[in-house]
Amino acid sequence: MVGGYERNHPDVYPEVTLSPAGLLQPLPIPFQVWEDISMDSNGGLPEAQGLDTILVVVNCLPKYSHFMGLSHPYTAKDVASLYVKEIIEFWSELFRQARTKLKYSSAYHPQTVCQTEQNSQHKVDILIKCQNMPEFESSWELAADIKLNFPDFHLEHKVVGLAGNIIGDEAYKGDAELERGRLRLGIGLEGVRYLEKAVFKFDYGQLKLVFHALEERKQVIDNAPHLCNALPCMTPCFDWFEVVYYWIGLKMYDLIAGARLLHLSRFYSTEESVELFPTLAKEGKGRRLRGTVVYYDGQMNDARLNVGLACTAALAGATVLNHAEVVSLLKDDIGERIIGAQIRDTLTGKEFDTYAKVIVNAAGPFCDSIRKMADKNARDMICPSSGVHIILPDYYSPEGMGLIVPKTKDGRVVFMLPWLGRTVAGTTDSNTTITFLPEPHEDEIQFILDAISDYLNVKVRRTDVLSAWSGIRPLAMNPSAKNTESISRDHVVCEDLPGLITITGGKWTTYRSMAEDAVDAAIKSGKLTPTSGCVTNNLHIVGGEGWDPASFTVLTQQYMRMKISYKGKVVPGVMDTASAKHLSHAYGTLAERVAAIAQEKQGSQTFIAMCCLCLYLCLVQMLSDKRLLMVEVGPAVKREHRMRRRRRTTSRVRGREEGENALDRERKEGSISKMFCKQALKDECLGKRLAHGYPFLEAEVAYCARHEYCESAIDFIARRSRLAFLDTDAAGRALPRVIQILAAEHKWDKSRQKQELQKAKEFLETFKSSKNAQFHDGKHN
């Protein structure tokens, strides 16, 4: 990802066998040589004078390296003796005099690894080049693969112990399909339909898909418990055949789920159902509700999971780039194998090349365009299929229960689920073409509204639609399939072009196993030698380890939110339950960091810096013309400033020239202090909510800019929080403040701020909330 740590340290790669030690923390910069050292070794070298291993010790400040020969087998004692003999004895006196302590190990500071390992790598590169020893290359664990997509597969780099790059373009195409609405984990009733196909058409592929999804659903809920949860879903049945059919189907689903089952499905009578789902219609269109079958599916906060995966990958040592677009692929001299890619940083427009033994193409609906960069005649694999989702107010569905209609008029699934405090309704796919920014058609929105209104006792109104969007599913193409309904959702991994592994199809739910398959294929293709097997099964996503559903209480009890009162004063407010719950779920155990930002007076540091500067200026001025400079920090100080200025003017007796010089200086210094003060006041607190009725806090913008590579306003409103998807108009209203905070974090000038506002507004117009729809077609009021 561009920005943040990786941008400054593109050469970092991981200590691959370690679990993440928390967010990357910048290491203190050593002040003296030998204050900070790191060690690494390279074995498996051709024997020279009985030695086959090089021990590298790096002095981290000057990067001064010691290379010492060792021979296998050696013990820790041998290494220690060598170290003592070659370095300590020589340097011990220097250590003593420099008061150096050995404090950091790569176990707790994975980011330190780069210094020694990069050094080792350079050494090995030189050896390989100088001695022409390609046969040893594979033992250096230097295999790097590029992933063309940032979120999903990075963990596999850790899995197999490879250094990896993850390149994805959040701004360019990401919002078109990736980020547009993946809310359900598992396959639930769709699963029943797959089971149906498996049983009646003897389709093993469909059965495999159900197993797969169930397995992975459990895994992702375990690994990201703060972001995923079980959600009961109700299926209304209007005749007894339906009751029996769905009850049996869902019982089979329970049976197949086995230990991976979230909860048992069960039948509810009409009365019980209406109690659980008050807006459910008991009758209508000549039918009567006979009861409902409730089963459990999984639900997730997809945007947060996406970012969590990228951060976990970065922690595990992957170099992650966002806002980076693959513009072409690089081939070897004979034009056979793909050996790299040309990348464009879409924030700066700069382009660079990167090389790898294997490249993984996971560009979703755009993976064919990547394949065509290598071979323009490559046959299409993707059958794009669009899905439309709409957001309605929370009163449409109860908090803990979803509604799934397995077969609408045209045989599609329609669902209505509680999601992030609102109700999301949507349908399965319809055939589409790949477009840059897909927009939902009015008839698709109307189809969903009509479909759900058949099952509800409330009036379903277009004007209630807070947001509506469309996304493209990258279904893997079956050339004989006529429509997307008959295409399996299973994923496809192939290497039709040497060096380029394409992974596509599948479901969000199965991302981990898809990644595992892609990496297995990459290992085979690149003849890579991973240092470990797959560990992502039990690897927590950042914020997930140690998280407890009750964690939010700590936030409410121990934190405040600093807000600005109507009178412009900074006042502490309570960390209300809704905000605390939201932070706890969105950031897991890292929520306290966001809460701490909401509690801080953000301006205080700037303010202190400003005070120091002013103090310094005062001192300079006192020494030069013995006058005090005032700082404008508030009305009282302003008054005082005016008085002193008056006094100064009357006492200005040192001659016109001197007075003018002093005035110039004062103006200059005054404007600096004014600038500081304005900034300090502007940023004084980040404890307020960003949008009325939503729990997102201003502090989250700062946190995401600092720790989650949030590089644009759209990144925040769409890909760090889901505000644009939840309520397009609310997102529009929050934009100026989001941009203001990001501007302070990233030091954006006025023109960048204007640009961000423009881009974000255009982006929001692709969401068809009732207001946008009215704006576009004039039909809705």
Ligand SMILES: Cc1cc2nc3c(=O)[nH]c(=O)nc-3n(C[C@H](O)[C@H](O)[C@H](O)COP(=O)(O)OP(=O)(O)OC[C@H]3O[C@@H](n4cnc5c(N)ncnc54)[C@H](O)[C@@H]3O)c2cc1C
């Ligand atoms: C509306 C909708 C609802 C869905 N609901 C569910 C659900 O409930 N449950 C479920 O499990 N699945 C669901 N899915 C399916 C799921 O979202 C997809 O299967 C999954 O996102 C595919 O992941 P992917 O990584 O292959 O592709 P994507 O998620 O599309 O990611 C591709 C990435 O590649 C990047 N990219 C493209 N071209 C380039 C380039 N040239 N250079 C750099 N980067 C590039 C894009 O920016 C993007 O980030 C849904 C999909 C849609 C559209």
